[in-house]
Amino acid sequence: MIELQGISKSFKVAKRSSGIGQAFKALFAREHTTVHALQEISFSIGEGEIVGYIGPNGAGKSTSIKVMSGILVPDEGSCSVMGYTPWKDRTAYVKNIGVVFGQRSQLWWDVPVLDSFELLKDIYRIPEAEYRGNLSMLTETLDLEPILKVPVRQLSLGQRMRCEIAASLLHGPRILFLDEPTIGLDAVSKLAVRRFIRTLNEEKGVTVILTTHDMSDIEALAERILMIGKGTLLYDGTIGELRNRFGTERKITVDYETCDRPLEIEGAKTLSWSPERAVFSVDTGQYRIADLISRLSGQIELLDVSVEAKPVEEMIVELYREHRI
Amino acid sequence: MRAYTSVWRLRFLLGLQYRTAAFAGIATQLFFGFIFIMIYIAFYEHGAGGAPIDLPDLISYTWLQQIFLTLIMLWYRDNEIFRLITSGNIAYELCRPCGIYGFWYAKLLGQRLAGASLRCLPLLPIALLLPEPYRLGFPPSIANLGLFILSLAIGLLIVVSVSMLLYISVFWTMSPVGSTLLISIAGEFFAGMVIPVPLMPEWLQKIANFLPFRWSADFPFRVYTGHIPEREALLGIAAQLVWIVVLIGFGQWLLSRALRRTVIQGG
Amino acid sequence: MSGVRLYFKYLSMLFRSQMQYRASFLLLTFGQFFIPFAVFASLYFMFERFGQLRSWSFFEVALIFGVIHMAFSIAECFARGFDMFSSLVGAGEFDRLLVRPRSTVVQVLGSQFEFTRFGRLLQSAIVLVWALAKLPIDWNVAKGITLALMIACGVFIFAGIFILFATLCFWTVQGLEVANIFTDGGREMAQYPLDIYKRWVTVFFTFVIPFGCVNYLPMLYILDRVEGRDLAYMAMPLAGAVFLVPCVLVWQIGVRHYRSTGS
Numbered sequence: 109m110i111e112l113q114g115i116s117k118s119f120k121v122a123k124r125s126s127g128i129g130q131a132f133k134a135l136f137a138r139e140h141t142t143v144h145a146l147q148e149i150s151f152s153i154g155e156g157e158i159v160g161y162i163g164p165n166g167a168g169k170s171t172s173i174k175v176m177s178g179i180l181v182p183d184e185g186s187c188s189v190m191g192y193t194p195w196k197d198r199t200a201y202v203k204n205i206g207v208v209f210g211q212r213s214q215l216w217w218d219v220p221v222l223d224s225f226e227l228l229k230d231i232y233r234i235p236e237a238e239y240r241g242n243l244s245m246l247t248e249t250l251d252l253e254p255i256l257k258v259p260v261r262q263l264s265l266g267q268r269m270r271c272e273i274a275a276s277l278l279h280g281p282r283i284l285f286l287d288e289p290t291i292g293l294d295a296v297s298k299l300a301v302r303r304f305i306r307t308l309n310e311e312k313g314v315t316v317i318l319t320t321h322d323m324s325d326i327e328a329l330a331e332r333i334l335m336i337g338k339g340t341l342l343y344d345g346t347i348g349e350l351r352n353r354f355g356t357e358r359k360i361t362v363d364y365e366t367c368d369r370p371l372e373i374e375g376a377k378t379l380s381w382s383p384e385r386a387v388f389s390v391d392t393g394q395y396r397i398a399d400l401i402s403r404l405s406g407q408i409e410l411l412d413v414s415v416e417a418k419p420v421e422e423m424i425v426e427l428y429r430e431h432r433i
Numbered sequence: 434m435r436a437y438t439s440v441w442r443l444r445f446l447l448g449l450q451y452r453t454a455a456f457a458g459i460a461t462q463l464f465f466g467f468i469f470i471m472i473y474i475a476f477y478e479h480g481a482g483g484a485p486i487d488l489p490d491l492i493s494y495t496w497l498q499q500i501f502l503t504l505i506m507l508w509y510r511d512n513e514i515f516r517l518i519t520s521g522n523i524a525y526e527l528c529r530p531c532g533i534y535g536f537w538y539a540k541l542l543g544q545r546l547a548g549a550s551l552r553c554l555p556l557l558p559i560a561l562l563l564p565e566p567y568r569l570g571f572p573p574s575i576a577n578l579g580l581f582i583l584s585l586a587i588g589l590l591i592v593v594s595v596s597m598l599l600y601i602s603v604f605w606t607m608s609p610v611g612s613t614l615l616i617s618i619a620g621e622f623f624a625g626m627v628i629p630v631p632l633m634p635e636w637l638q639k640i641a642n643f644l645p646f647r648w649s650a651d652f653p654f655r656v657y658t659g660h661i662p663e664r665e666a667l668l669g670i671a672a673q674l675v676w677i678v679v680l681i682g683f684g685q686w687l688l689s690r691a692l693r694r695t696v697i698q699g700g
Numbered sequence: 701m702s703g704v705r706l707y708f709k710y711l712s713m714l715f716r717s718q719m720q721y722r723a724s725f726l727l728l729t730f731g732q733f734f735i736p737f738a739v740f741a742s743l744y745f746m747f748e749r750f751g752q753l754r755s756w757s758f759f760e761v762a763l764i765f766g767v768i769h770m771a772f773s774i775a776e777c778f779a780r781g782f783d784m785f786s787s788l789v790g791a792g793e794f795d796r797l798l799v800r801p802r803s804t805v806v807q808v809l810g811s812q813f814e815f816t817r818f819g820r821l822l823q824s825a826i827v828l829v830w831a832l833a834k835l836p837i838d839w840n841v842a843k844g845i846t847l848a849l850m851i852a853c854g855v856f857i858f859a860g861i862f863i864l865f866a867t868l869c870f871w872t873v874q875g876l877e878v879a880n881i882f883t884d885g886g887r888e889m890a891q892y893p894l895d896i897y898k899r900w901v902t903v904f905f906t907f908v909i910p911f912g913c914v915n916y917l918p919m920l921y922i923l924d925r926v927e928g929r930d931l932a933y934m935a936m937p938l939a940g941a942v943f944l945v946p947c948v949l950v951w952q953i954g955v956r957h958y959r960s961t962g963s
Binding site for chain 1: 720793960
């Protein structure tokens with residue numbers, strides 16, 4: 109569905125100066141530096157995948173999204189999406205994609221949501237029947253009925269985001285680019301958005317590219333992660349693989365009958381200890397949790413045991429550290 | 434006082450960054466200057482006899498308007514101040530250690546001086562070196578030049594205090610448009626920016642003399658050309674000083690009323 | 701044609717948007733009436749004092765004034781999206797337009813419509829009507845068409861200038877004040893008959909930016925100051941329409957540049 113080969117892109121950025129002397133000098137000569145935003149990026153995404161697109165700020169995520177959505181023309185490399193080259197035949201290509209920019213709105217600010225939808229219908233030249241069908245489906249699944257007649261500027265962030273997502277799907281695109289869709293949303297709205305995206309992908313087979321800093325979004329939705337750092341693709345794999353590499357550690361919290369001296373268990377590292385509770389970390393690649401717990405119960409009377417896997421966030425941080433970004 | 438100078442300095446630096454805007458501004462001013470002068474020349478061909486101001490003085494007057502535009506125009510929007518007032522974030526400003534009136538005044542002053550130094554300074558030598566009859570003439574004496582600089586400086590203070598009143602009015606209207614636009618139009622008209630004051634019909638000139646607007650533009654420029662003789666110029670400067678006291682006093686009083694109102698109403 | 705339909709949908713949306721802020725809308729419209737009113741008043745006072753401007757009488761100049769201001773206000777209404785393009789690009793909104801399957805020109809035109817400019821339109825209409833009433837012209841269909849063409853093509857010239865300078869935004873968001881020379885400056889200059897200026901002004905503004913073809917030459921025809929070659933004078937304003945074409949081409953070049961360098 110989406111194929112990128114050797115995509116590269118550089119920008120020239122002007123340097124700003126400070127102080128009166130520098131400012132006067134800058135009146136006559138500006139200095140520039142070259143930023144290599146993308147360096148030989150290659151990957152392919154199949155139809156119906158949900159891909160998590162992550163990386164630190166300034167890594168090149170939004171630049172590559174702009175290339176894939178046809179906004180930006182790369183310096184080198186080729187890109188094929190559904191048979192189109194995004195930056196050529198722009199108007200023919202963009203009919204098939206939907207884009208949601210988390211922090212910027214595509215709806216008209218002072219008029220009711222439905223008016224914005226109607227205008228988008230005309231912009232995308234959606235046939236009346238298809239529009240009606242999509243609209244009722246989106247209204248129902250995103251619970252938009254009570255807010256359709258409300259001006260966008262009066263909506264809460266969660267309501268607005270649901271409308272933005274609906275707006276990007278009115279024309280039935282096969283690919284959806286989501287840029288930070290859950291930023292600033294409350295817990296209920298986040299869950300609603302995630303549920304919707306999952307359903308959309310499962311029932312309609314829409315390919316979703318999700319750019320986000322929220323790792324719980326990734327965990328909930330994406331089977332596959334693409335990580336971009338300093339303009340290059342650093343990681344392309346599933347969350348399962350990531351867990352095998354970094355996620356073998358488990359944190360075990362035990363509550364027990366009062367015990368005065370700290371516990372020493374072979375194979376476990378003590379993270380914290382108090383007379384009532386201790387927290388251990390275990391590398392399950394080397395030791396089994398069952399063995400650990402039986403050794404613990406041999407030493408003290410256990411009241412409660414809980415086992416936590418390493419959160420995706422921490423795994424990602426370790427991945428960043430491994431690539432020194 | 435330190436706080437005021439650092440505000441001024443910050444604004445000045447910010448203004449200097451816009452070099453392309455400056456070049457563009459100079460080109461614009463040159464163009465408008467030429468067009469207006471050509472129009473006056475064409476008019477004067479027919480009936481120069483009875484005109485209350487002669488053509489060379491009028492040409493100098495026109496150039497001075499263009500050169501010092503940033504210092505005399507009323508319509509100089511500072512969206513930051515508008516936003517502060519309409520959003521109610523004025524509370525943050527109240528926490529600062531210096532008076533708001535002085536703070537904003539220094540800010541506006543710094544903006545204008547930055548804009549002026551980018552545009553006026555280059556334009557001045559150009560206008561002085563143009564071929565006849567387009568040339569900006571020299572003042573007839575050193576005394577005229579001195580009085581001109583003094584009256585222009587005081588005139589700048591007058592313009593800033595009038596624009597302060599416009600910003601303060603937003604506390605009541607809560608909208609940066611509307612009232613400010615209409616007053617700016619009237620203000621610029623009566624400062625002689627649309628039609629020079631000496632060319633207005635008598636009855637209109639009387640109205641213009643009654644308002645503060647002409648004291649920042651029309652008055653200093655005619656002092657420069659000597660159209661207003663020295664003795665009258667000195668009287669005029671005294672009148673300018675009276676206007677400043679009145680405008681700044683009124684402005685500070687009005688601002689304190691507005692702030693009290695905001696605090697009571699809770700922004 | 702669906703582009704035209706879409707444009708009117710945009711207009712209806714923008715109107716409803718602007719109507720939400722009724723008070724400032726009315727005040728702005730008022731202001732837009734009084735700005736050209738002040739300029740026209742100064743024109744009146746100058747004629748009161750001097751009697752005549754070279755070979756032109758007050759009402760003849762008023763007619764030119766009306767035509768140019770009407771063209772300007774119509775252009776400002778319609779091409780406001782290009783006039784405001786710097787803020788559109790600055791806010792990163794142009795990317796959104798690129799993701800939609802429509803021409804950028806239609807979308808930018810549809811992004812803004814300044815209804816408050818009707819204030820200026822009304823003022824220039826009043827001046828136009830007054831001047832037409834007071835001028836002793838022998839009217840016929842040909843002259844009527846010429847007058848309409850003058851206004852229409854004046855709109856094209858101003859719109860072309862707006863588009864040209866909007867294109868500049870793709871390279872820099874500053875220095876756009878130069879546009880004022882040609883929009884406001886062009887208007888202030890062209891509201892007077894072009895022959896009162898020096899040669900270089902007349903030449904530039906007839907052959908490069910064809911204000912002269914819209915304000916001066918056809919006016920001579922309407923006022924019966926020329927003999928023969930009627931059709932040539934009638935067709936003069938069309939230079940304005942011709943002017944628009946390269947402006948749109950430059951725009952396309954600008955879009956291409958934006959898409960290869962990002963924002």
